[in-house]
Amino acid sequence: MPSDVIGEEDDEDDIFETPEYSPKSEFSKPKKVEEAVTNCINARGKEMCKGFWNTKLTKDGSPIRTWVEDSRKVFIGTVIALRNLLAPEISRDKNFKKFEENFNTSKQTLFTNYSYTEKQLERTGEGMKWVSTKRKMIPEIDAIIVHPNPTNQSSAKETRGYWNLYTNAYYDELLLLYDEVFAQVNILIDSLNYFKQVLHYG
Numbered sequence: 001m002p003s004d005v006i007g008e009e010d011d012e013d014d015i016f017e018t019p020e021y022s023p024k025s026e027f028s029k030p031k032k033v034e035e036a037v038t039n040c041i042n043a044r045g046k047e048m049c050k051g052f053w054n055t056k057l058t059k060d061g062s063p064i065r066t067w068v069e070d071s072r073k074v075f076i077g078t079v080i081a082l083r084n085l086l087a088p089e090i091s092r093d094k095n096f097k098k099f100e101e102n103f104n105t106s107k108q109t110l111f112t113n114y115s116y117t118e119k120q121l122e123r124t125g126e127g128m129k130w131v132s133t134k135r136k137m138i139p140e141i142d143a144i145i146v147h148p149n150p151t152n153q154s155s156a157k158e159t160r161g162y163w164n165l166y167t168n169a170y171y172d173e174l175l176l177l178y179d180e181v182f183a184q185v186n187i188l189i190d191s192l193n194y195f196k197q198v199l200h201y202g
Contacts, residue, residue, distance in 0.1 A: 130156035
């Protein structure tokens with residue numbers, strides 16, 4: 001029998017390892033999970049837009065800048081919160097752990113494809129020069145980025161928002177990966193019978 005198929009013995013072990021929450025307890029795991037799922041649904045039900053600065057002028061002409069949050073990051077954050085809430089249950093679920101291994105690989109590939117390698121100004125034998133720090137990151141929108149100077153390839157140039165296209169592409173694709181995580185978490189929740197009514201006696 002394949003190793004990823006849970007047999008009767010494994011099912012029995014999982015049953016005994018699964019914690020029980022008393023209906024009289026102040027902490028209700030199913031209730032917390034329900035709230036977290038609702039947060040995910042509400043966040044995903046909105047238009048998925050990048051974050052941006054909204055500038056308005058006061059009566060005297062002074063500008064007021066307000067940050068409009070990135071709805072993609074909001075949804076991703078709610079899914080991460082839900083996944084962390086279910087960490088004990090996930091640790092006992094072989095199917096989810098296998099899914100998460102593939103997810104982590106896809107996420108790392110995505111980061112590699114869209115990440116920016118940081119550069120900083122250092123003194124060398126040839127004078128001051130921009131060199132790589134080898135630190136990789138996904139820059140924030142409108143971050144100042146050091147990149148090769150198109151008019152002088154031996155030097156670098158600083159440009160605000162230079163990496164915006166790649167940053168937005170990264171979060172657009174990351175959003176789809178977390179859609180899959182949310183779906184898998186819901187499959188796990190269904191298997192736990194968290195939202196089904198249970199009769200209690202005594």
